[in-house]
Amino acid sequence: MQPRKVLVVDDSKLMHKMYEVMLRQYALVYASDGRQALDRLQEHADIDLVLLDINMPNMNGLEFLAQLRSDGSRSELPVIIISTEGREEDTARGLEAGATAYIKKPFHSEEIIEVISRLDVKGSAA
């Protein structure tokens, strides 16, 4: 099943606007750091996909991901990391932390659309 409600976690307003334009077919919820993202997940139980930046104030993306994966009720929620951190070790660290997919910024919109279209909201990219 395709995701319907997507949590965008990025401290850039530009990126919020980008996702708003690019992902009009989904309901979007926004957060500017990891802490806000945890709050949004409490408020919106029907979020079924997270797009996650890494470099953010207060709580970064990897810290958020660690908390999310330790939460039994949300441990299977698909998370796509979208970050400027593009070294191989960054990608490996993100995937080891529990990300479903890793996309480097700057990206082409087709990349994200394609990864989302292959997602199974119960778990991982098909």
Place this chain on the structure above:
Amino acid sequence: MPKMRLDSGAAGQELIAELRSTLERAGELIRVVEANLQDKPESRDDAASSDERIGELERRLATAESDVKELASRLVDSEHQGGRLMNLYVATYQLHATLDPAEVQATIAEIAINLLGAEQFVLLLRRDEGEGCEIALFEGMYDGVVPPFDVETYTGGDPMVDVTLRDGVLRLGPTAESKALAAVPLRVQNEIVGVLVLLKLLDHKPILRAEDRDLLDLLSAHAASALFAARLFATKDRKLRTLESLVKLARGE
């Protein structure tokens, strides 16, 4: 707009899938016809006529296959073009979405990092009074600003930047005299009010691509006017508040 792009993209994909399926069916049909012809004893006339039909079908099949390839290639191009337009739209929208100078500067930085893939850059803005440019913004220099931008007021030092500040022409580097990858003039009407200097890209973005040129042109045309409008508004707002305070004081409020 992007939604249309996505919808037309999906429709295009469906069309290509349908064409592929039709081609497969046509191929199967040809194979069946060929098998039947081999099974049946035929007169010489029948055989010649069948060969002609098979030849015609094969020509049509080849044409259809070529059309599908062409269509798929155009679809990829149009998706790519849609993505470029989306980047330009979002960048323009966000530059003009605020009248807070700090937010406009933050947007310039976000465009440089997230859309251009810049790791190190500086934003130079001409001082209202006096000579030279202030270093309004720098990014990605964790050990301090790199020379010749490691000054409070930049008065020159990078030949590519200096000539761009004079003539307002966007330049791409690096050159023999300059390490800068791009010097993007910031223009308000015909006046050059500053320059954005890209010094290093992210490791996974080895070069500026052709599509990045559109974004650099956009920054050149829109960043300065957005910044100028925001600064003007901030100044007027501050003056208005001062006047209001004076009026209140005069009234004894």
